[in-house]
Amino acid sequence: MKKYWAFFRANLQVTLAYRGPIFIWVFSNLINVVAILAVWLAVSAGDRIGGYTKPELMSYYLATLFLQWLNGWFPFYDVAYEIKKGEIVFSLVKPFSYYWRKFFEELGWHTVGLWVGLLASFLVALFFKGNFVFDFRFSRPILVILAVISSILVVFGLSLCQGLTAFWLTEVYALDSIFWISRSLLGGQGIPLSFIPAGFFQKLVRFLPFRYTFSFPLEIYFNKLTDREIFAGFGLSFGWAVVFYYLYRLMWAKGRKKYTAFGQ
Numbered sequence: 001m002k003k004y005w006a007f008f009r010a011n012l013q014v015t016l017a018y019r020g021p022i023f024i025w026v027f028s029n030l031i032n033v034v035a036i037l038a039v040w041l042a043v044s045a046g047d048r049i050g051g052y053t054k055p056e057l058m059s060y061y062l063a064t065l066f067l068q069w070l071n072g073w074f075p076f077y078d079v080a081y082e083i084k085k086g087e088i089v090f091s092l093v094k095p096f097s098y099y100w101r102k103f104f105e106e107l108g109w110h111t112v113g114l115w116v117g118l119l120a121s122f123l124v125a126l127f128f129k130g131n132f133v134f135d136f137r138f139s140r141p142i143l144v145i146l147a148v149i150s151s152i153l154v155v156f157g158l159s160l161c162q163g164l165t166a167f168w169l170t171e172v173y174a175l176d177s178i179f180w181i182s183r184s185l186l187g188g189q190g191i192p193l194s195f196i197p198a199g200f201f202q203k204l205v206r207f208l209p210f211r212y213t214f215s216f217p218l219e220i221y222f223n224k225l226t227d228r229e230i231f232a233g234f235g236l237s238f239g240w241a242v243v244f245y246y247l248y249r250l251m252w253a254k255g256r257k258k259y260t261a262f263g264q
Contacts, residue, residue, distance in 0.1 A: 057192075062124055065121050067218070071152045071214075078105070092256055148217050154212045157244025158209060216233050
């Protein structure tokens with residue numbers, strides 16, 4: 001475990017030394033969320049939209065701003081870069097899990113990013129004060145925290161597997177674009193999934209892993225799910241995390257053999 005904490009400390013120090021990317025990211029996120037909130041603020045209050053009231057919708061987008069700082073674990077870029085530049089060879093011969101190395105490196109980055117995201121969310125809440133709904137029941141915080149943890153594992157595992165495709169593909173960044181679009185439209189970041197018409201597509205979206213990146217924790221927070229739906233959601237969420245972990249192991253084993261054979 002000490003070797004993984006060493007990766008954590010190293011990446012934490014790098015993040016503290018090079019703070020520019022964090023502030024650029026938070027600024028771009030703030031612009032997007034503030035624009036969305038301004039649109040909803042201009043809409044007159046009325047009936048529920050997709051099961052949400054106007055204050056709930058504004059609270060929803062404020063929550064997505066903070067949530068993306070919690071679960072935005074994207075090792076894809078580092079993994080793809082290391083494979084393309086040949087730096088992955090150092091990890092092929094080291095006695096540690098590449099999965100957990102990347103996990104603790106991301107943890108180091110997000111130890112700083114969490115507080116920046118919290119500050120950004122607070123500033124937005126202060127600017128649009130009086131337009132949000134904050135309601136935590138006794139048991140809900142625990143469920144929300146568990147859902148956020150599962151969302152981190154899903155996002156991290158999926159992004160890691162995307163990066164490993166660089167073992168076989170010369171151009172992998174198109175996959176990342178597909179991921180971001182799917183995360184926004186099918187994950188609940190761009191719009192609540194309840195906006196999607198009921199039917200087969202709604203059921204499909206609720207099964208896919210993208211729902212468990214944003215929508216599922218927010219659905220729990222805004223009390224949009226029954227106990228049975230919450231239980232089923234946790235099963236699928238942690239299930240997808242396990243799927244991506246074993247997919248990583250398969251891709252790592254096959255990619256490692258391919259990479260070693262290519263280098264001989």
